[in-house]
Amino acid sequence: MRLVIAGSLLAEAVVVGFLVNASDPHVLYAAAAPLFGNWQPHVGPGTPAAVLIAFLVVAKGPELARHRFALPIAYAAATAFTLSLALVDGWDRFVTRLTTDDEYLHEVPGVTDVPAMLRGFAARIPDFQPDSWTTHVSGHPPGALLTFVGLDRIGLGGGAAASLFCVLAGSLVVVAIPKAIGDNAVLPFLVLFPGAVWVGASADGMFMGIAAVGIYLLTRWPLLGGIVLGWCLFLSYGLVLLAPLALVAVWRKEDLVRRIGLAAVGVLAVVVAFAVAGFWWFEGYELVQVRYYQGIADTRPYWYWVWANLAALVLVIGPAGIKGLGRDKWVLAAAVAILAADLSGLSKAETERIWLPFAVWLLVGTAKLDRRWLTAQALTALAVNHLVLTNW
Template identity: 55%
Template sequence: MTIPRPQSAARTAGTRRRLAAWIGGRGARDGSRSDLVVALAGAGLFLAAVVGAGVFELAGRPVHAAAAPLFAHWLPHAGPGTPVAVAVAVLVCRYGFGVAARLRWRALLAASYGTALVWTLSLALVDGWQRGVAGRLATPPEYLSEVPGVTSVPAMLRGFTGRILDHQPDSWTTHVAGHPPGALLVFVGLDRLGLSGGAWAGLVCVAIGSLTAVAVPVTVRVLGSESAARAAVPFLALFPGAIWIGVSADGLFAGVTATGVALLACGLVRRRAPAAYAGGVVLGCAAYLSYGLVLMGAIAGAVLLAAPARRTIWWAVAGAVTVVAAFGGAGFDWLTGYHLVTQRYYEGIAAHRPYAYWVWSDLAIVVVAAGPVALAVVRRAMLGISRGGVWLLPLAAVGAMVAADLSGYSKAEVERIWLPFTVWLMAGAALLPEHARRHWLIAQAVVALAVNHLLLTVW
């Protein structure tokens, strides 16, 4: 006589069988289980960074970030952008992959840009219009505070390096001093066009930063395949780093550099000299927006390696040289500026942020800034699970971030500073098994919404 097992025991046994089938079946065969493991390890690293900040604080070595490792303040809140952000997340998670598969290519790019734009702006508006958009770039350390004093652009360029060091009467504000003059010129240019003030500056950063949702798929399509590019679109439209694209100048930098890489890829692969030249000009300009953007050379190098035709590379080089010659001729020497900004860096709070904490906590930030899917993509790229040259792009981005991290000049705030690199981790979305992509996208959206509603981000 067989004694029936209790219903709860039967359910438990059924769950165990399903779990065992997943572990030994499809989950093991296609690497989904390993993807989940690395994502959980990343979450563990982030939690260790949270705890580590407290340990350093108790040891008398504060890390100087209120919500470490993120540069933010704990403040659970909602705002006018909340319902829009939630709606966008739900719609993209539900319909994004189907739309990406069916729409004509140009229509898809337009939809990707529009979705990224609404997503970014809605996340910024969770903090409200003034606090989240109009006031972000209008604070004393930001670029806009120096715009009224620029009465002559040539004079500003000639005297720029003389005002980088701190503790002198005419020192540049923190952000202007910490970047080449190209960043300040952007906002001076907006002012000259009549688009003055924090609101216009914030909206322009969002508009240009959202170009990543177009430039990255274009690059993936040129180097890999259209199917790989279509797989990446929903992840770029709901990119968690959009929290910092709206609103920071680094979001603008991300849009500019991504566009430069896309132009470079089109120029090299399709042998179009004008596109290659334009790519060189845009990437050359990027080096004058932020010193750290010279590390975009790693991603440009990945494009060169993946491109089947490379003869037009000299047009790209010519474009970059044009920019260098223009700034040099105007009186700004990049190397002198870089040398001085490294001194300025350690005149401020960076001198007090412990390298022993930030050298690994910076990497933990990527788990949030790029989302958990980034680790799964990187794992697969490292294993060479390749579709054309797509796998090179996320690995190049990782290389750039590791170099920035080890340099010691990226201690904290990398959730915004590394935006030009983290966005390229999404380029490898096609490496993920198709059945798992929606689950990863949901995780991306949940992380972004949670961070933006639990924390008041500074940028």
């Protein structure tokens, strides 16, 4: 039944999106609504590799999950699958996705004084100023920009390095999530995660991997996990919604208070460090809401996106993700985060990449599914990537 409901929701979102776009293309600002991209069937140099990797994972995935070196093999497979999907659109497109006028790398050359940048970061968030940040830099705390500045400073500047870094960081979910939940059976489903279409290459893919590592670390070393999740707060304001997943990670009856306390100390250490450096998270959050409604978000209608976002999520987690939804604590925590983001009105379109850090945890429920569902996941990823020219 849930698959029928999900399929119906997706079909309705596509039809309504088509009709709205036919009437006025400057309402949804998403030509392939509910996805941000354009309907454009195509193949590319990554097609043969993507098909081959999908076939091998479907054929050998369950055995892979029991292999002695399951985690490194899965990480390599996830990286290869994500890269091959990205290269369906061609190398040139892959290496320029983070270099456009709206993206992070556009601002990297101008950051010659990091302390000064942090002190003046908030003032440059609102639009229509001579020195306003680009769309993506203004929409995130300074940690995201600092990441790419850091890569540049160590000699890994440019679009190719940035895009590859996002893929490598994003693929860490195939290691972090099985370790966090204590079950490798989910591995092949994480490798063939349809959301990989938007990991290669978007900064949100990188956020997804780092957030998953932070959640895993909370289950073992709460202080260290808190520090990583504190850093996540400065990658994206929306990652504050990792809180339900973080609570699940630290939940232990025998020492719950101590674990929460250690995690909180880790988070606060990062928040204080940024505050001392000149950036106050809450000021940035207030100003980013101003910037949000200075752009196309002011036009995109809440009445459509509040449910069409969930239709896009159907494609991100795939049929197996829908089938595996249940009462698992990790799934429920991720669902709470997603619903909060959706109802906030600050997630209108493009959630197929923005919600990656939460959506990937919905796959925890796939651990008990058989090989047929792996096939469905592979077909979903391949179909989306070959039918839609996505913006990421």
